Amino acid sequence: MGREVSESCVDGVVMEMVAAYCGRFYAAKPELAAGRIEAIGFQVGHQLSERYTMERPRFTDHLEAIKFICKDFWSELFKKQIDNLKTNHRGTFVLQDNHFRWLTRVSLDPAVESTDATENDSGSLGDSAAQTTSMLLYFPCGLIRGALTNLGIPCAVSADMSNLPACELNHSSP
């Protein structure tokens, strides 16, 4: 069960999936496309969390499960850990990743932006560019939601990218 896939394949599949759902399957209904992408991420996260928790002892409380997501789960997926974890002690956690791997290759369409597309462009995004990039974030949101639901914590996850390539994921349990 230790076989690996090349990362460029994963990048390609994710980008093509987002493009297919937004451009071809649900072209006029971005909310439906987002919902479908998130559901795919949910199932994948569900299964991955089962697989990655096999070797280690179980969790005794919520905080340990969140820490597992920040450290082990994230490093299995993205080869790094979450950079910053904040909480309001009332059920909301904010996970911040300063160099989110799937967003580092995102370029802004030069027809929309006047500046050249670079990886670290953190200028203000045009509306449609922001929308396309935010579509990419539904999959990791679903991943986290699936993983946490499998570990027994039902929650809602939302993503916020105010500056590329950093991105914040807000997860709140009711």
Next chain:
Amino acid sequence: MASTACFVIVSKNDIPIYEAEVGSAPKKEDLAYHHQFILHAALDVVQDLAWTTNAMFLRSVDRFNDLVVSVYVTAGHTRFMLLHDSRSEDGIKSFFQEVHELYIKIFLNPLYLPGSRIASSHFDTKVRALARKYLYIRGIY
């Protein structure tokens, strides 16, 4: 020496998703119901015990006459329960670990709905083979 053993996988919604009689004793209908009853009754004990420890293998959690219930809990709160007469603990722990691997392979199947019955005959064959390998003292049948 015939031995009794009944293996059940219970999902986190408390629904059994797989059961198998893996003992070498001849099958008898009322005995099968009896075994299921004992295993389901042990679920309450498992529920309490699961939160006290972060180990996966909880040893024997319950006894009934001369039968013992051993349980293994995964992180997703799926319980593997084995009803058996007294047997070596190492064998049971290895059995559970190997079944856990098989279970993850089923789980990773995108067409498998988590929480539904495991209907794969391949899985069934493998579980029975593992039971023969780990649960029986070699040479005594």
